[in-house]
Amino acid sequence: MSIHIASTTAPVNIATLKYWGKRDADLNLPTNSSISVTLSQDDLRTLTSVATSESFNKDTLWINGKEESLDSKRTQDCLKDLRSLREEMEVNDKSLPRFSQWKLHIVSENNFPTAAGLASSAAGFAALVVAIAKLYQLPQSMSELSKIARKGSGSACRSLFGGYVAWEMGQLANGEDSMAVPVASMDEWPEMKAAILVVSDVKKDTPSTQGMQLTVHTSDLFKERINNVVPRRFEEMKTAIRNKNFKEFAELTMKDSNSFHATCLDSYPPIFYMNDTSKKIIRLIHSINEFFGEVIVAYTFDAGPNAVLYYLEKDEAKIFAFIYTLLKKVEGWANKYTEPELQSFEKLFVEYKDKITFQMDSELYEGINRVILTKVGSGPQSTNECLIDESTGSPK
Numbered sequence: 001m002s003i004h005i006a007s008t009t010a011p012v013n014i015a016t017l018k019y020w021g022k023r024d025a026d027l028n029l030p031t032n033s034s035i036s037v038t039l040s041q042d043d044l045r046t047l048t049s050v051a052t053s054e055s056f057n058k059d060t061l062w063i064n065g066k067e068e069s070l071d072s073k074r075t076q077d078c079l080k081d082l083r084s085l086r087e088e089m090e091v092n093d094k095s096l097p098r099f100s101q102w103k104l105h106i107v108s109e110n111n112f113p114t115a116a117g118l119a120s121s122a123a124g125f126a127a128l129v130v131a132i133a134k135l136y137q138l139p140q141s142m143s144e145l146s147k148i149a150r151k152g153s154g155s156a157c158r159s160l161f162g163g164y165v166a167w168e169m170g171q172l173a174n175g176e177d178s179m180a181v182p183v184a185s186m187d188e189w190p191e192m193k194a195a196i197l198v199v200s201d202v203k204k205d206t207p208s209t210q211g212m213q214l215t216v217h218t219s220d221l222f223k224e225r226i227n228n229v230v231p232r233r234f235e236e237m238k239t240a241i242r243n244k245n246f247k248e249f250a251e252l253t254m255k256d257s258n259s260f261h262a263t264c265l266d267s268y269p270p271i272f273y274m275n276d277t278s279k280k281i282i283r284l285i286h287s288i289n290e291f292f293g294e295v296i297v298a299y300t301f302d303a304g305p306n307a308v309l310y311y312l313e314k315d316e317a318k319i320f321a322f323i324y325t326l327l328k329k330v331e332g333w334a335n336k337y338t339e340p341e342l343q344s345f346e347k348l349f350v351e352y353k354d355k356i357t358f359q360m361d362s363e364l365y366e367g368i369n370r371v372i373l374t375k376v377g378s379g380p381q382s383t384n385e386c387l388i389d390e391s392t393g394s395p396k
């Protein structure tokens with residue numbers, strides 16, 4: 001039996017200008033444009049292998065070694081779009097094998113917890129779409145493919161590019177102009193680092209889709225956000241990124257996270273994604289910026305309590321003097337830094353100690369499970385690493 005296989009990796013992205021609200025829930029068309037930073041696949045990535053063969057008898061998906069349903073409408077929509085693009089090619093070139101008619105085996109692994117508010121659906125759908133597009137040898141651009149990934153999960157469309165990415169909301173009812181486009185490549189601003197403080201890796205309470213719809217239907221604040229606040233910030237943030245203006249980028253990022261969570265609180269009944277630990281982190285970040293008299297670190301929170309901190313490489317030691325000293329008991333430092341490097345963060349803290357006027361919460365670490373230290377990264381990468389057995393078409 002002849003089996004055709006392709007594999008790709010795809011990254012996680014964390015929005016700095018949040019997507020929250022759909023104008024069309026079927027097509028995942030947003031009520032506002034958004035911006036994100038793609039994170040390095042050295043630390044967070046999905047690897048997906050796809051295979052097709054005339055001999056397969058049903059579409060099957062395995063995530064992290066477990067068979068998962070492919071029945072969701074979102075996944076079906078992605079498969080349908082990809083098959084119809086392949087079919088167009090087959091109609092024009094009769095010599096091509098009829099992949100569009102054959103079943104698919106999809107095998108995927110996330111190297112981070114699934115459904116923990118770590119954007120697993122974004123990396124997952126981006127990898128699925130790019131891997132199948134590669135198998136089918138589709139000529140479409142990443143922006144074109146991002147429209148298919150968008151139907152899987154809105155934020156997934158931004159994971160088709162590395163660096164700094166915008167999702168332009170578009171105006172058309174069929175979503176043909178709602179796609180991801182690059183704002184700047186990772187090489188244009190490579191100094192951006194990210195620290196994820198994993199506050200909780202349990203499954204979140206209100207799924208994003210449900211939360212968004214409640215906000216759209218019940219929050220008055222939301223109208224101001226989508227009509228005035230976000231359109232202005234969308235332009236300002238793109239400019240800040242292109243000018244490598246960290247202060248502006250960081251302030252917009254923090255304000256937008258707060259604005260999004262304010263619309264959640266303004267929903268009825270209210271939605272709370274941040275917990276007490278999240279709030280303590282917000283206060284700590286403002287205190288650190290005040291201590292240094294400049295904005296050197298920003299926080300942002302998605303639909304869950306985990307914090308993502310953005311900062312520039314040059315300021316890392318200053319920031320970690322505080323963060324490492326407070327969170328040294330938490331897992332995740334040792335795989336990035338040597339013992340002498342970690343000690344240097346603590347030594348720096350000792351230098352600062354007498355000048356600190358704010359309250360340091362020595363119990364903060366208790367609410368945090370681990371830290372993931374990463375940076376801006378590249379888009380999906382084709383790979384020879386393969387999760388499918390070439391002779392059977394089953395997961396290895």
Ligand SMILES: Nc1ncnc2c1ncn2[C@@H]1O[C@H](COP(=O)(O)OP(=O)(O)OP(=O)(O)O)[C@@H](O)[C@H]1O
Pocket residue numbers: 046063108109110114115116117118119120121122123124125128155207208302303
């Ligand atoms: N590797 C993958 N391949 C295909 N689909 C995946 C993959 N990983 C996750 N998913 C899909 O994404 C779902 C998890 O999405 P969910 O939105 O609940 O969590 P999240 O993406 O971690 O959170 P958020 O999007 O709010 O940051 C899974 O149930 C699965 O359907």
Ligand SMILES: C[C@@](O)(CCOP(=O)(O)OP(=O)(O)O)CC(=O)O
Pocket residue numbers: 014015017018019020028034121152153154155156208209301302303
């Ligand atoms: C808060 C967010 O992370 C919401 C992401 O929502 P999803 O992309 O997970 O929602 P669906 O389109 O329903 O799959 C903000 C963002 O990533 O822009």
